[in-house]
Amino acid sequence: MGNxxxxxxxxxxxxxxxxxxxxxxxxxxxxRVWDADGNEYLDFVAGIAVNxxxxxxxxxxxAISEQAAELLHVSNLYWIEPQVKLAKLLVENSCCDKVFFxxxxxxxxxxxxxxxxxxxxxHYGEDxxxxxxxxxxxxxxxLATLAATGQSKFHQDFKPLPAGFRYVPFNDLTALEEAIxxxxxxxxxxxxxxEGGVYAAEPDYLTKVRQLCNERNLLLIFDEVQSGIGRSGExxxxxxxxxxx
Numbered sequence: 001m002g003n004x005x006x007x008x009x010x011x012x013x014x015x016x017x018x019x020x021x022x023x024x025x026x027x028x029x030x031x032r033v034w035d036a037d038g039n040e041y042l043d044f045v046a047g048i049a050v051n052x053x054x055x056x057x058x059x060x061x062x063a064i065s066e067q068a069a070e071l072l073h074v075s076n077l078y079w080i081e082p083q084v085k086l087a088k089l090l091v092e093n094s095c096c097d098k099v100f101f102x103x104x105x106x107x108x109x110x111x112x113x114x115x116x117x118x119x120x121x122x123h124y125g126e127d128x129x130x131x132x133x134x135x136x137x138x139x140x141x142x143l144a145t146l147a148a149t150g151q152s153k154f155h156q157d158f159k160p161l162p163a164g165f166r167y168v169p170f171n172d173l174t175a176l177e178e179a180i181x182x183x184x185x186x187x188x189x190x191x192x193x194x195e196g197g198v199y200a201a202e203p204d205y206l207t208k209v210r211q212l213c214n215e216r217n218l219l220l221i222f223d224e225v226q227s228g229i230g231r232s233g234e235x236x237x238x239x240x241x242x243x244x245x
Contacts, residue, residue, distance in 0.1 A: 003036045028055025049194065049226045093235050095244040105225030106140025112188070113144055116219045117164075120185035124217070130183040131221075134170040136196030137189065139223055148188060151196070170196075171205050177212060186219035187212075191237040194226035206243040220245045 001009070006024035024036040031054055033043045043055070053060055067082060074080060087099040102108040113131060120128035133139065137150040146154055147161040155161060164183075168175040170193060187209060193199040213220040222245040227237040234240050 001036060006036055030054045030056070049231060052230050095238075104140070105223075106142045106145045108225065109139045109145045109148065109188075109223055110142055112221045112223075113148065116186040116188075116221060119219065124185070127183055128185040130164050130166060130181065131186045131188050132166045132168060132176065132179050132184060133188045134190070134193070134196075135167050136170060136193055136199065137167075137223075138193070138195035139188070139190075140225075170199060171202050173205060173208050173212070176209065180212075180216055180218070184216070184218060186221055188221040188223065190223045190225075190227065191241060191243075192227040192232060201241070203241055206238075206241045210243045 001024075003022065003024045007020075007022060010024075023041075025033045026036050027034050028043065031043055033041050033055060035041070043051075046052070046054075071080075083101065087101075090099050091097065100108070100111055102111060116131060117129050131148065133148045133150050135150040137148070138154075139145040139148040141154075143158065144162050146158055147163075147165050149155075150167040166179050166184075168179045170189070176187065189201070189209075190196075191201050191206060210220060212218075222236075222238050224236050224238070229235065231237075232240055238245060
């Protein structure tokens with residue numbers, strides 16, 4: 001089928017949740033992709049910043065094929081050797097002690113929100129639940145991560161959203177300090193904002209945010225769904241700043 005046939009079939013059978021371009025991409029190689037009509041393009045989108053190795057990388061293709069020939073899925077009811085090996089690599093190359101694997105960026109951020117609130121409840125009591133996030137941030141499309149997202153245009157169709165989030169301007173330490181209240185348990189931010197327009201945190205800002213969180217006994221959460229895994233020049237963007245979450 002060509003582009004138009006695939007688009008028409010998709011419009012009939014696939015629920016429309018995105019404003020799609022009129023292209024049906026069929027294959028890729030490196031930084032190039034081809035559509036169903038045979039047209040070639042340079043791919044500057046990279047799967048919304050996740051295809052860090054490009055398309056059809058031989059090492060990645062080989063690893064996926066070999067694993068598929070052994071086991072595709074067994075669930076977390078059992079120990080999984082490749083999962084353990086990957087967790088070890090991530091721990092050895094980051095500031096983390098443990099790894100929580102998730103299916104999406106939104107799920108990872110939901111997990112971070114839940115962990116922050118659980119930690120605060122156990123250490124400081126029921127009143128510590130509020131999380132401060134940044135204007136123009138984007139943390140996902142589930143209800144809690146939408147509520148954490150500091151862009152009202154994403155909120156309108158899904159209200160009422162879960163409570164317990166406040167928003168402050170990015171790179172404004174004074175605004176952050178003034179927003180901290182008796183219920184605050186954490187600060188959540190992207191070191192480099194993605195959907196908000198690719199805005200990087202000022203170096204001294206992250207340093208001072210870390211100091212402020214230490215002084216106020218607040219957790220600091222870095223959302224690196226878009227900036228992590230090598231896309232900033234380091235494995236994680238926080239490593240560029242020398243500031244650990």
